[in-house]
Amino acid sequence: MTESTQKTNLLGMSPEKLAEFFDSIGEKRFRATQVMKWIHQFGAESFDEMTNISKVLRQKLNEVAEIREPEVVMQKTSKDGTRKWVIKTEGGSSVEMVLIPDGDRRTLCVSSQVGCSLDCSFCSTGKQGFNRNLTAAEIIGQVRIAIKSYGAMDPSGERRVTNVVMMGMGEPLMNFDNVVEAMQLMMDDNAYGLSKRRVTLSTAGVVPALDKLGAVSDVSLAVSLHAPTDELRDQLVPINRRYPIKELIAACNRYLDHLNDKRVVTVEYTLIAGVNDQPEHARQLVKVLRKLPSKLNLIPFNPFPNSGYERPSDQAIDAFKQVMLNAGILTTVRRTRGDDVDAACGQLVGQVQDRTRRSEKYIQLVQQEAAPGQRAGH
Ligand code: SAH
Secondary structure (H helix, E strand, O other): OOHHHHOEEOOOOOHHHHHHHHHHOOOOOOHHHHHHHHHHHOOOOOHHHOOOOOHHHHHHHHHHEEOOOOEEEEEEEOOOOOEEEEEEOOOOOEEEEEEEEEOOEEEEEOOOEEEOOOOOOOOHHHHOOEEEEOOHHHHHHHHHHHHHOOOOOOOOOOOOOOEEEEOOOOOHHHHHHHHHHHHHHHHOOOOOOOOHHHEEEEEOOOHHHHHHHHHHOOOEEEEEOOOOOHHHHHHHOHHHHOOOHHHHHHHHHHHHHHOOOOOOEEEEEEEOOOOOOOHHHHHHHHHHHOOOOEEEEEEEOOOOOOOOOOOOOHHHHHHHHHHHHHOOOOEEEOOOOOHHHOOOOOOOOOEOOOOOOOOHHHHHHHHHHHOHHHOOOO
């Protein structure tokens, strides 16, 4: 074991856990607030920077704790300003995260797992299988890395990341505790201070975990529906065989009921040519969405090698959208962003270290690692 793995990593700790940590080393609990601000608002890399903490305590912290964030192995910026990072997690696997600027907004799309176990038929992340859950530090570390990429963190609290969506690699509800802990930090005033409306968890529909989420959190919710009937959804989103549409819609309504405001669920629907993009599907979808306060986000399928699927024509996308709008359903079509750096929805792959699959991207990554001088500034 290396020295660093024996130290406690404070990066991903919720306020309560951090307070307990200080308790456990015989220090006052309020130190947690000070240290959280240093880590998440000022981007401190070491305890030595924490000037409102005594030298003696800093020394003690150096001995027992650390601030360890995942290593960035690659960063690319798309022509449209979208930035993608590949970060190496403990154990050597990598995941991706994407920052999407849009007017005043900067939305960070965060990964929650290395790979994914749900195996949705049109998602490239699912194709590589599941490796492991990210730790809370690896999840919140993505937010910190994105903010730091704009230069020094701004102590006055100007936020360079305005929204976070848990829509990167993985199924966030299958990594429940770590995701909840990281989202707590996203919303904590002593950390990133984002409002609950600006933190969105997206799920393929793990119904029991959704109920559990309602008991502990009030983040905004997005649901990946992708099909209006169980017959079709069973094929595209296999977890539907366990939790069919009716149960999922009921769980979404329970989630909305527990929020004491007028938020709605964002329903995501990836349009795939000839599979779920016909006017008949749109009409069936209207019926499903009548049962849920929601807005619809249509995502034209983003192709990846050997997917076996195609993106519908612009006319087909438009026709689908029109059926929904005519039925009075608030509908948007997600613009493809970051396509030229493979940062679009469903194109995030990262690399799972211990699988035999060795894609071209993996080889590129390894080559770049071997030549560190070439890594930065793509
Ligand atoms: N597991 C969660 C989080 C992933 S979010 C979920 O399923 O919601 C990523 C979103 O992009 C999901 O709605 C997913 O279904 C969609 N997606 C996946 N692959 C895609 C592709 N190739 N083209 C367009 N959208 C895709």
